[in-house]
Amino acid sequence: MISFNENSLKKVAEIISRYPEGKHKSALLPVLHMAQEEFGGWLDVPVMDYVASVLHIEPIEVYEVASFYSMYNLQPVGKYMFEVCQTGPCMLNGSDDIIAYIKEKLNIGVGETTADGMFTLKTVECLGACGYAPMMQLGKNYREHLTKEKVDAIIEECRTKAN
Amino acid sequence: MKGARMSKKLLLEKAHVEGIRTYDVYRREGGYRSVEKAFKMAPGDVTEEVKKSGLRGRGGAGFPTGLKWSFLAKPEGIPRHLVVNADESEPGTFKDRYLMEFIPHILIEGMIVSSFALGSNVSYIYIRGEYAWIVDILEQAIAEAKQHGFLGKNILGSGFDCEIYIQRGAGAYICGEETALLESLEGKRGNPRIKPPFPAVKGVWDRPTVVNNVETIAAVVPIINDGGDEYAKIGIGKSTGTKLMSACGNINRPGVYEIDMTISVEEFIFGDDYCGGIPKGKKLKACIPGGSSVPILPANLLLTTAKGEQRLMNYESLSDGGFATGSMMGSGGFIVLDEDQCVVKHTYTLARFYRHESCGQCSPCREGTGWMEKILLNIENGKGKMSDIDLLWDIQSKIEGNTICPLGDAAAWPVAAAIRHFRDEFEWHVLNPDACLKENYGLAHYADPIHIPVLQ
Ligand SMILES: Cc1cc2nc3c(=O)[nH]c(=O)nc-3n(C[C@H](O)[C@H](O)[C@H](O)COP(=O)(O)O)c2cc1C
Ligand code: SF4
Ligand code: FES
Numbered sequence: 307m308i309s310f311n312e313n314s315l316k317k318v319a320e321i322i323s324r325y326p327e328g329k330h331k332s333a334l335l336p337v338l339h340m341a342q343e344e345f346g347g348w349l350d351v352p353v354m355d356y357v358a359s360v361l362h363i364e365p366i367e368v369y370e371v372a373s374f375y376s377m378y379n380l381q382p383v384g385k386y387m388f389e390v391c392q393t394g395p396c397m398l399n400g401s402d403d404i405i406a407y408i409k410e411k412l413n414i415g416v417g418e419t420t421a422d423g424m425f426t427l428k429t430v431e432c433l434g435a436c437g438y439a440p441m442m443q444l445g446k447n448y449r450e451h452l453t454k455e456k457v458d459a460i461i462e463e464c465r466t467k468a469n
Numbered sequence: 470m471k472g473a474r475m476s477k478k479l480l481l482e483k484a485h486v487e488g489i490r491t492y493d494v495y496r497r498e499g500g501y502r503s504v505e506k507a508f509k510m511a512p513g514d515v516t517e518e519v520k521k522s523g524l525r526g527r528g529g530a531g532f533p534t535g536l537k538w539s540f541l542a543k544p545e546g547i548p549r550h551l552v553v554n555a556d557e558s559e560p561g562t563f564k565d566r567y568l569m570e571f572i573p574h575i576l577i578e579g580m581i582v583s584s585f586a587l588g589s590n591v592s593y594i595y596i597r598g599e600y601a602w603i604v605d606i607l608e609q610a611i612a613e614a615k616q617h618g619f620l621g622k623n624i625l626g627s628g629f630d631c632e633i634y635i636q637r638g639a640g641a642y643i644c645g646e647e648t649a650l651l652e653s654l655e656g657k658r659g660n661p662r663i664k665p666p667f668p669a670v671k672g673v674w675d676r677p678t679v680v681n682n683v684e685t686i687a688a689v690v691p692i693i694n695d696g697g698d699e700y701a702k703i704g705i706g707k708s709t710g711t712k713l714m715s716a717c718g719n720i721n722r723p724g725v726y727e728i729d730m731t732i733s734v735e736e737f738i739f740g741d742d743y744c745g746g747i748p749k750g751k752k753l754k755a756c757i758p759g760g761s762s763v764p765i766l767p768a769n770l771l772l773t774t775a776k777g778e779q780r781l782m783n784y785e786s787l788s789d790g791g792f793a794t795g796s797m798m799g800s801g802g803f804i805v806l807d808e809d810q811c812v813v814k815h816t817y818t819l820a821r822f823y824r825h826e827s828c829g830q831c832s833p834c835r836e837g838t839g840w841m842e843k844i845l846l847n848i849e850n851g852k853g854k855m856s857d858i859d860l861l862w863d864i865q866s867k868i869e870g871n872t873i874c875p876l877g878d879a880a881a882w883p884v885a886a887a888i889r890h891f892r893d894e895f896e897w898h899v900l901n902p903d904a905c906l907k908e909n910y911g912l913a914h915y916a917d918p919i920h921i922p923v924l925q
Binding site for chain 2: 326329332338339367371376377392394395397399434435437438439447
């Protein structure tokens with residue numbers, strides 16, 4: 307059975323209390339973030355159904371939202387997801403080369419995950435770090451001013467952390 | 470070139486004081502004075518000061534903030550809300566992030582004063598989902614403000630209650646558009662609403678709502694501290710106060726700069742106090758001065774208006790000449806392209822961005838952005854035809870003005886401006902399908918001095 311632990315359920319209740327009485331649906335985005343974090347980094351259908359039951363809304367309302375926003379993963383992803391920005395300002399500063407380098411280094415294409423389930427490579431659009439390009443999002447943080455050497459170091463860092 | 474003088478700083482002056490993220494240091498440096506001052510005023514008088522300041526919304530449209538506040542409906546018994554727009558997703562723009570990351574309390578302080586003026590007892594910050602670590606910084610600041618009695622019930626004995634909550638988005642540029650943002654805050658897809666009704670009458674949960682940008686709300690702090698008249702003295706004409714610019718692309722010193730809007734574009738790009746010129750001594754080719762949606766300008770039209778006047782970093786001067794020869798201040802996302810950059814490729818990445826971010830409700834936007842992306846990619850890869858350039862022009866002109874929200878326009882304008890000013894570069898791609906894969910068109914004549922016709 308999918309279920310948030312007690313602490314998370316308290317957190318959900320706290321989130322719901324931020325909105326007016328009866329407007330608990332407003333908690334959907336924050337609760338989906340929590341669910342994705344707790345249940346394996348992506349939103350499987352049973353997870354979405356569980357979120358619907360927690361918020362007393364219809365499952366379709368959850369699917370609609372989960373499929374609209376790019377940060378919700380509707381498929382499994384690797385333990386570490388490299389989300390490299392490729393929009394104009396990053397492109398001007400060499401994001402194409404960084405993407406090509408990661409592909410070569412991890413031997414995967416964009417949107418793919420390494421066989422060991424460790425890394426996923428994704429290209430994304432502007433993340434608000436244009437002055438610190440090229441950059442990627444890794445989990446909760448940004449990695450900026452990327453170079454090939456930095457990419458190597460990040461990959462190493464992830465591998466070490468995973469062990 | 471040496472910068473003549475530093476602009477006056479109102480928002481970032483203290484941003485690098487050690488420990489300024491904490492309440493104690495922020496307060497010691499004079500923080501939260503504007504709240505104390507505002508509580509001695511009537512809410513309407515706070516709005517009046519904001520009106521006097523001439524402050525214009527910093528989210529992109531430049532709408533006068535005091536005027537917007539005065540439109541807020543105040544029906545008896547229905548709560549109102551202030552919602553701060555921290556969605557910041559316009560390519561080239563990263564100023565709100567900087568402000569929230571380095572000096573978070575100025576946003577909280579501005580929100581308390583603004584909430585008081587508007588009568589919002591529960592205010593929200595809607596922040597883009599990717600800025601996850603900034604949520605922690607802001608939550609810390611909110612907790613500290615609350616602990617010191619600046620949030621909660623009966624703040625400083627004023628009788629005014631206020632809570633601030635943060636809502637994290639989940640990756641959707643369209644949620645920066647105010648009505649899409651409100652939908653998202655209600656836990657729905659970010660589909661913009663048809664206006665009217667405007668948020669000032671029916672906003673979040675059908676309640677009267679004001680949506681303002683992060684920088685706009687932070688600017689309320691110096692306005693209340695110094696008075697609206699003092700604020701209005703900074704700048705030129707209707708460009709009052711200071712503006713945060715996020716500068717990126719091919720410049721020596723990318724970053725966020727607080728400018729007063731009297732400096733020239735030339736000084737901003739080449740001055741040591743600002744962008745510090747272009748790396749490796751390369752030449753300036755083009756620039757998008759206000760975020761990806763505003764028209765790109767070739768170097769000559771960027772530095773000088775079509776009338777031959779020096780162009781300044783403010784609302785009026787940047788838009789001088791209209792779309793024919795000018796651009797816009799927009800969100801202050803300043804993107805510089807050097808002589809080796811390809812305008813076709815850059816425009817392609819922007820078209821891809823808008824296709825990716827279209828919510829899909831209106832066919833001109835949903836279909837048109839996809840077509841523009843495909844055609845631009847073909848031209849970029851040497852597979853375009855001459856007629857494709859006219860087709861692109863035709864598509865963009867049919868999107869503009871024909872959609873529910875301005876994302877359609879935002880997608881059309883960059884393509885239109887690129888063709889308007891750089892048509893020969895597009896043609897060169899079509900005529901040189903092999904060469905364009907190996908080299909770029911280069912600087913061409915885009916930096917040549919403008920010929921100013923002498924009027925008889
Ligand atoms: C597609 C689109 C995206 C927008 N993105 C943002 C944004 O990220 N941040 C923002 O403050 N305003 C954004 N806006 C403008 C908002 O709709 C709104 O005008 C603004 O938040 C009002 O605040 P202001 O008056 O303080 O500028 C966007 C508008 C559109 C059409
Ligand atoms: S213009 Fe585009 S983004 Fe805006 S409502 Fe229409 S389809 Fe959605
Ligand atoms: S273009 Fe990459 S972060 Fe903005």
